[in-house]
Amino acid sequence: MATTNEKDWPLWEIFIQSKRGLDHKHVGSLHAADARMAIENARDVYTRRNEGNSIWAVRAADIHASKPEDQGAFFDPADDKVYRHPTFYPMPEGVKYI
């Protein structure tokens, strides 16, 4: 379990948008004392070759995740709803543009 004490800079998760119009993608993490330093360090660590257009930094402690061991049951509700997929509805021969 990751812990920290007052002497350590907290951990930040870094997300980079490589181009306008694309989503921000997780690239890794770094330690920084505050948000501004996190973003400036992220620029130096993760975008030395123009990989980035925009940076998000989120305190790792503020991210909550689903549990891999519950994966089956957790995502179960989506399993039995095949009617959400277009292929559930066979289209008669001759019907076009749908």
Place this chain on the structure above:
Amino acid sequence: MYKISLRERVPSTTLATRNTFPYIMPDSQQESLFQQKVDAEQKIEPRDWMPDGYRKNLVRQISQHAHSEIVGMLPEGNWITRAPSLRRKTILLAKVQDEAGHGLYLYSAAETLGTGRDEMVDQLLSGAAKYSSIFNYPTLTWADIGAIGWLVDGAAIMNQVMLCRTSYGPYARAMVRICKEESFHQRQGYDILITLSKGTPEQKAMAQDALDRWWWPSLMMFGPSDKDSPHSAQSLKWKIKRQSNDELRQIFIDRTVSQAEFLGLKIPDPKLKWNEATQHYDWGEIDWTEFNEVIRGNGPCNAERMAARRKAHADGAWVREAALAYAGKKSKRNAA
């Protein structure tokens, strides 16, 4: 103290005894599911169940790799102020900065396994953790910077390209990033040696001397021979490694010989000879006594490297404290 839910490590004992629905599998069953995932080339992610040995092995390997990137800045840093031109100086600065970046990608990947950065740094500074033996050799001339880029980074690339396919997701992703940057390192080194080998007889001799000193230590970078590498089989089974030390070493030699020939330099191995039957080069014998001595801390620069790291860490303490104090003051002011 805070909990990082993304990285929170669930000890297998807690997992096995926790009363949750559906039911929690015993470790043996978890382990066989884990191996099935690995065999099916699915990546293992931080919060997935994994055998303790897999986790330990990865923390050791990734943190050693990170330490190597960080310590690796020292031999090259030695020449930043004495690079022969402004162009070479800016290139070398950029390369050394990349090495720091590579170290950070790797520490970040290792931290997803539940080991803190401070713990890893402490292990390096106390001498408990190892780093690549190659960085315990001195950089005596400018040609050494060429030889490091060409041979040391060249050998590292062989290993890193393989690790892009490693089974642990965060490690593989860090490697993809590193590999994209690494070929610049190798080329800038080779470029230095092209210039020297086309220069005056003294410059060419300097290039040859660098090759003479760096060739064998570069071959040692691939680690012990397969027959003497007890952890290799398990690492291959878990797909942490995808190729053996000896395989990678042979590919490196096969690729490098013609590059040396182009430079008009001679590889310091009288037994080096193309073998038509195997379609590989035959070559001599690594001095494993030297390798073991350097690993044990008795290389030419071990003490110097560790002293430099400890000093840098100690000298930076006030910066780390001041930044934290400033952040604390600012957040209090914002809250008020």
